[in-house]
Amino acid sequence: MKFFIDTANLAQIKEAHEFGVLDGVTTNPSLMHKEGIKGHENILQHYKTICELVDGDISAEVVSTTFDEIIKEGKELAALHPNIVVKVPMIKDGVKAIKWFTDNGIRTNCTLIFSAGQAILAAKAGAAYVSPFIGRIDDSGWDGTELIGQLSHIFNVQGYHTQILAASIRSPLHIIKCAELGAHVVTSPLEPILGLLKHPLTDLGLAKFLADAKG
Numbered sequence: 001m002k003f004f005i006d007t008a009n010l011a012q013i014k015e016a017h018e019f020g021v022l023d024g025v026t027t028n029p030s031l032m033h034k035e036g037i038k039g040h041e042n043i044l045q046h047y048k049t050i051c052e053l054v055d056g057d058i059s060a061e062v063v064s065t066t067f068d069e070i071i072k073e074g075k076e077l078a079a080l081h082p083n084i085v086v087k088v089p090m091i092k093d094g095v096k097a098i099k100w101f102t103d104n105g106i107r108t109n110c111t112l113i114f115s116a117g118q119a120i121l122a123a124k125a126g127a128a129y130v131s132p133f134i135g136r137i138d139d140s141g142w143d144g145t146e147l148i149g150q151l152s153h154i155f156n157v158q159g160y161h162t163q164i165l166a167a168s169i170r171s172p173l174h175i176i177k178c179a180e181l182g183a184h185v186v187t188s189p190l191e192p193i194l195g196l197l198k199h200p201l202t203d204l205g206l207a208k209f210l211a212d213a214k215g
């Protein structure tokens, strides 16, 4: 399972990259807004900077919602760097656009996936990735990881080449469950990734080893 970081924060992207486990980056308009990245040119420049930091797939999200506008915006994003993956929302024009991008050699990540039906449509259109939002499903009172298991089964049975990119990660346990259930990629904020390091018995064991080494 690949690890992407889900942020537009350059310091956190650098930290995850230097940690040595990073395979790519996902962003969205809310994450760009959180970092104060505003204005078309600044946003494009920020994507370029991320591409220079990390040699892996970088998802850049369109903010258009009609076919023609999604194509125009997606072509501009894809031209920034060969590692850019155009992130397209799960709407009717988005699915049409994913098919167009696929036919024209531009890779896509279909975002805002909350059901197996949506993921099947995106896979049929040729999306490189689908992004099921497991944390937001949990927030609505369902188990988001169940969708990962269901998609893993369907994509395997159907032989889809689309990768399951588990998104909206809130905890280390989410990451572990996604690995167990067959997600190809997990995109997470830095904290749950670093949370995988922690176990109290490791801390106790290390403290004892260091004390014995001194003694």
Ligand code: E4P
Pocket: 006, 026, 027, 028, 111, 131, 133, 135, 136, 167, 168, 169, 187
């Ligand atoms: C990633 O592609 C998504 O945009 C992101 O994981 C959403 O996460 P959130 O539900 O924490 O906003």
